[in-house]
Amino acid sequence: MGEKEISQAVISRLPRYYRYLGMLKDKKVERISSRELSQMMNVTASQIRQDLNNFGGFGHQGYGYNVELLYSEIANILGLSRQHNLILVGAGNLGKALAGYVNFERRGFYMRGIFDIDPFLYGKKIRDIPIMPIDEIEDFIKNNEIDIAVICIPATASTKVVERIVACGIKAIWNFSHVDLDVSDDVSVENVHLSDSLMRLSYAMKSKRDRQESKGN
Amino acid sequence: MGEKEISQAVISRLPRYYRYLGMLKDKKVERISSRELSQMMNVTASQIRQDLNNFGGFGHQGYGYNVELLYSEIANILGLSRQHNLILVGAGNLGKALAGYVNFERRGFYMRGIFDIDPFLYGKKIRDIPIMPIDEIEDFIKNNEIDIAVICIPATASTKVVERIVACGIKAIWNFSHVDLDVSDDVSVENVHLSDSLMRLSYAMKSKRDRQESKGN
Numbered sequence: 001m002g003e004k005e006i007s008q009a010v011i012s013r014l015p016r017y018y019r020y021l022g023m024l025k026d027k028k029v030e031r032i033s034s035r036e037l038s039q040m041m042n043v044t045a046s047q048i049r050q051d052l053n054n055f056g057g058f059g060h061q062g063y064g065y066n067v068e069l070l071y072s073e074i075a076n077i078l079g080l081s082r083q084h085n086l087i088l089v090g091a092g093n094l095g096k097a098l099a100g101y102v103n104f105e106r107r108g109f110y111m112r113g114i115f116d117i118d119p120f121l122y123g124k125k126i127r128d129i130p131i132m133p134i135d136e137i138e139d140f141i142k143n144n145e146i147d148i149a150v151i152c153i154p155a156t157a158s159t160k161v162v163e164r165i166v167a168c169g170i171k172a173i174w175n176f177s178h179v180d181l182d183v184s185d186d187v188s189v190e191n192v193h194l195s196d197s198l199m200r201l202s203y204a205m206k207s208k209r210d211r212q213e214s215k216g217n
Numbered sequence: 218m219g220e221k222e223i224s225q226a227v228i229s230r231l232p233r234y235y236r237y238l239g240m241l242k243d244k245k246v247e248r249i250s251s252r253e254l255s256q257m258m259n260v261t262a263s264q265i266r267q268d269l270n271n272f273g274g275f276g277h278q279g280y281g282y283n284v285e286l287l288y289s290e291i292a293n294i295l296g297l298s299r300q301h302n303l304i305l306v307g308a309g310n311l312g313k314a315l316a317g318y319v320n321f322e323r324r325g326f327y328m329r330g331i332f333d334i335d336p337f338l339y340g341k342k343i344r345d346i347p348i349m350p351i352d353e354i355e356d357f358i359k360n361n362e363i364d365i366a367v368i369c370i371p372a373t374a375s376t377k378v379v380e381r382i383v384a385c386g387i388k389a390i391w392n393f394s395h396v397d398l399d400v401s402d403d404v405s406v407e408n409v410h411l412s413d414s415l416m417r418l419s420y421a422m423k424s425k426r427d428r429q430e431s432k433g434n
Contacts, residue, residue: 011420015413019395042397078416079423093317097310101411103395109415148418172422174415178236178320180259188425190418192409194318196232198326198391199295201365201407203228205389206296208405 006054006077013051014074016041021071033064083108085145086174089161090152091116091131094176098150099126112144134161138168148172155179223271223294230268231291233258238288250281300325302362303391306378307369308333308348311393315367316343326365330357351378355385365389372396 020041024032034052038045052065055073075081086104088095091114099111114131116122121131132140140146149170151158158177166173172188175181181189237258241249251269255262269282272290292298303321305312308331316328331348333339338348349357357363366387368375375394383390389405392398398406 012417014420015410015416016397018416019410019413042399077420077423079419079426080416084419093310093314097314098411100310103412104415107412107416109419147422171425172418174418180233182259186425186429188418188421190414190421192411192414193232193236194315194409195320195324196236197407197409198321199232199235199297199324200229201389201391201405202296202301202326203231203294204405204407205364206294208388208403209296212403 010051010054011077014078017051018071018074018078018080021067021074024067025071029067031064031066037065080108083110084148086111086148086150087137087140087144087146088114088129088150088152089116089134089137089158089165091118091121091126092152095150095152096126098152098176099129102127109148111150112146113140115140137161137165141165141168141170146170148174150174150176151181152176227268227271228294231295234268235288235291235295235297238284238291241284242288246284248281248283254282297324300327301365303328303365303367304354304357304363305331305346305367305369306333306351306354306375306382308335308338308343309369312367312369313343315369315393316346319344328367329361329363332357354378354382358382358385358387363387365391367391367393368398369393 020037034045034048037048041048052070055070055077072081086109088099088111091099095114095116099114104111111127111129114126114129115134115137116131117134119133122133124131141149147170149162149165149172151162151173153161155178158175158179159181162173162181162183166183166187171186173181173183173190175189175191176194178193178195180191183189237254251262251265254265258265269287272287272294289298303326305316305328308316312331312333316331321328328344328346331343331346332351332354333348334351336350339350341348358366364387366379366382366389368379368390370378372395375392375396376398379390379398379400383400383404388403390398390400390407392406392408393411395410395412397408400406
């Protein structure tokens with residue numbers, strides 16, 4: 001399959017397709033036309049056909065897409081057909097929220113352990129996931145085949161922790177710390193910089209205001 | 218100023234420049250060369266010069282960029298020179314985390330009120346921000362010049378709440394609900410779809426694995 005030739009732009013849209021196909025699957029919908037999907041997702045039918053044609057002929061004229069097949073093909077491409085084991089570093093409010101999302105498990109992401117520096121939390125659990133001292137993190141990663149670390153601690157502390165966990169084999173970091181992590185090329189990092197996101201919203205608001213004002217003149 | 222001609226790609230990089238310039242400002246750095254900034258930010262110096270040249274001549278050969286000036290110019294472009302008033306809908310763990318970020322205030326984003334459907338929370342506060350019944354949301358928006366609503370409730374509930382708040386004048390939504398909101402063109406929406414982000418991480422991991430395996434062959 002031509003996975004390697006799929007463009008970054010298409011890849012970036014795949015999670016959204018996957019989300020909509022998952023909803024259709026939950027509703028027991030077996031097939032869907034590009035036109036129907038286009039109305040649901042608010043993108044053009046031709047964009048959908050172009051995007052999904054990358055995965056080789058799941059759409060047929062007059063038949064539409066086989067929801068189940070397309071869903072599992074996209075899962076494959078996104079690497080969701082294997083199970084991922086996660087740890088969380090930082091049991092603050094954001095960490096608690098992330099540890100509480102059962103939906104991640106539906107997609108094969110299992111939170112196995114939580115680490116914090118607050119001794120008061122040791123031995124406690126969030127949704128049956130134990131909270132442990134940060135000193136045990138290396139052993140835990142090695143003994144539990146952890147592949148993803150979720151970083152929810154202040155920027156000042158995260159660089160050091162990330163060094164430690166990368167040194168013991170972590171290959172992926174989901175980073176909520178407000179800092180850009182400097183890791184080697186074989187480690188994948190996905191940043192969720194919330195204040196950058198808020199600034200993008202602010203920019204979008206300002207653009208709309210500016211357009212309105214220039215219309216008013 | 219040629220703000221309107223700045224490309225989307227440059228705009229999307231502005232929050233990051235703003236973040237680094239803010240750190241330099243905090244450290245009382247007055248000027249910085251594109252080379253130094255390039256090392257800090259791990260992008261090429263020529264990219265930095267190209268990006269920042271959009272804002273008209275703040276860089277000078279042999280002098281570098283005036284940190285303060287560039288910082289406030291980017292703030293202007295991003296719409297950060299005006300104050301924004303926010304409300305939060307949903308006081309769960311994620312909502313609590315967002316209400317707790319004092320850093321947003323440094324950038325002019327002030328959380329004014331929190332709304333929830335749990336009567337047990339009414340009258341309580343998070344960082345001096347009152348939690349109120351959702352029925353009071355319309356009046357609160359009108360009386361407190363609220364421009365941004367932060368949506369942290371389950372997908373099933375968010376569509377209806379968003380309809381109500383848009384009807385009473387909200388112009389921007391920071392959406393953490395796992396659903397794409399259908400609003401009119403004059404409302405700005407910035408989505409933070411966490412599971413989409415996790416899938417992008419999974420894809421990045423898989424690509425690296427595939428590359429390693431194909432090297433191994």
